[in-house]
Amino acid sequence: MRDFDYLAASAFTQGIRANIAYPAESSVWPPRVLTIAGSDSGGGAGIQADLKTCQELGVFGMSAITAVTSQNSRGVHAVYPMPEEAILSQMDAVLGDIGAHAAKTGMLYSKDIVKAVASKLDDYGVRKLVVDPVLVAKDGSPLFRRDAVNALREDLLPRALVVTPNLPEACELLGVEEGTIRSVSDMMEAANMLLRFGSKYVLLKGGHLEDEAFRGLAIDVLAGGDGTAGMQPLTLSGPRIATRHTHGTGCSTAAAIAAYLARGFEMEHAAREAKCFVAAAIARAVPLGGGIGSLWHAAHREPAHGLQ
Numbered sequence: 272m273r274d275f276d277y278l279a280a281s282a283f284t285q286g287i288r289a290n291i292a293y294p295a296e297s298s299v300w301p302p303r304v305l306t307i308a309g310s311d312s313g314g315g316a317g318i319q320a321d322l323k324t325c326q327e328l329g330v331f332g333m334s335a336i337t338a339v340t341s342q343n344s345r346g347v348h349a350v351y352p353m354p355e356e357a358i359l360s361q362m363d364a365v366l367g368d369i370g371a372h373a374a375k376t377g378m379l380y381s382k383d384i385v386k387a388v389a390s391k392l393d394d395y396g397v398r399k400l401v402v403d404p405v406l407v408a409k410d411g412s413p414l415f416r417r418d419a420v421n422a423l424r425e426d427l428l429p430r431a432l433v434v435t436p437n438l439p440e441a442c443e444l445l446g447v448e449e450g451t452i453r454s455v456s457d458m459m460e461a462a463n464m465l466l467r468f469g470s471k472y473v474l475l476k477g478g479h480l481e482d483e484a485f486r487g488l489a490i491d492v493l494a495g496g497d498g499t500a501g502m503q504p505l506t507l508s509g510p511r512i513a514t515r516h517t518h519g520t521g522c523s524t525a526a527a528i529a530a531y532l533a534r535g536f537e538m539e540h541a542a543r544e545a546k547c548f549v550a551a552a553i554a555r556a557v558p559l560g561g562g563i564g565s566l567w568h569a570a571h572r573e574p575a576h577g578l579q
């Protein structure tokens with residue numbers, strides 16, 4: 272197992288402030304990311320988390336809002352999906368003018384939205400696509416219609432550079448009972464199985480894992496890439512921070528990967544940096560409201576964020 276190197280990774284993250292040159296591919300400054308996702312009125316997840324993440328990572332963030340949620344630290348009160356026409360119009364406005372080096376999808380809600388977004392991404396030839404298959408919020412509220420799962424599998428995953436499910440989302444996509452993935456070796460098997468849906472990489476996030484053998488660690492699994500068929504996926508491992516305030520971890524992870532990809536990082540490097548960025552934000556999470564508090568996205572700027 273490769274250990275996660277916080278010191279090296281966070282030095283890289285902090286390099287943004289030190290004016291480290293952007294990789295050649297992103298020499299047209301600034302790198303740009305389009306997030307296609309739902310709005311979280313509480314500011315912790317969804318579009319709000321994505322844009323905060325982009326800004327913190329030196330990337331210009333843009334949005335196409337798929338649904339408005341009335342949400343706070345205690346849960347989701349209501350979901351108002353946007354008409355497909357409005358979503359596509361936002362995508363046209365952004366991609367037809369400003370352009371994006373990478374795109375990220377989050378809450379897509381329904382089959383029709385998934386299909387429309389997939390086809391529009393094709394129209395613009397977006398290659399660096401991060402698909403976060405958002406299905407359920409932390410409080411258990413559904414953020415999707417059941418018909419969206421099949422459309423995610425068939426229409427979006429084959430277009431994705433990377434898909435970033437958590438464990439319940441992975442079970443849903445694989446059509447197995449929730450709770451089936453119980454260990455790191457189950458995660459590796461599941462990640463390899465998810466590759467069959469056609470994304471180039473799968474980052475299976477282990478925030479929900481309760482594996483006694485890895486107590487105290489937060490472990491993700493990265494599978495896929497060139498020439499890795501049949502090879503053991505990588506594990507990305509970091510300390511598990513003892514907090515219940517983790518609202519927005521999934522969105523922020525996917526947005527950070529998109530930001531690093533837009534800057535020209537390779538997938539493994541982008542995933543490791545994203546994990547480091549999110550870990551710092553969890554370590555400094557803000558216990559706002561009476562429920563699950565949100566990440567503090569500026570934490571990586573603070574030298575004493577508790578992870579070094």
Ligand SMILES: Nc1ncnc2c1ncn2[C@@H]1O[C@H](COP(=O)(O)OP(=O)(O)O)[C@@H](O)[C@H]1O
Nearest residue numbers: 437476477478479489490510511512520521524
């Ligand atoms: N308590 C924690 N301490 C450190 N890292 C965590 C913690 N909880 C989740 N993570 C990390 O945050 C990222 C998001 O994971 P996860 O919670 O599984 O996703 P989601 O928010 O979509 O449910 C992963 O990289 C995971 O390892």
Ligand SMILES: Cc1ncc(COP(=O)(O)OP(=O)(O)O)c(N)n1
Nearest residue numbers: 309316317408409518519520521522
């Ligand atoms: C509008 C919206 N999109 C996505 C989520 C899920 O976000 P995530 O980062 O997985 O965080 P939790 O909800 O699991 O804390 C959301 N809640 N709202």
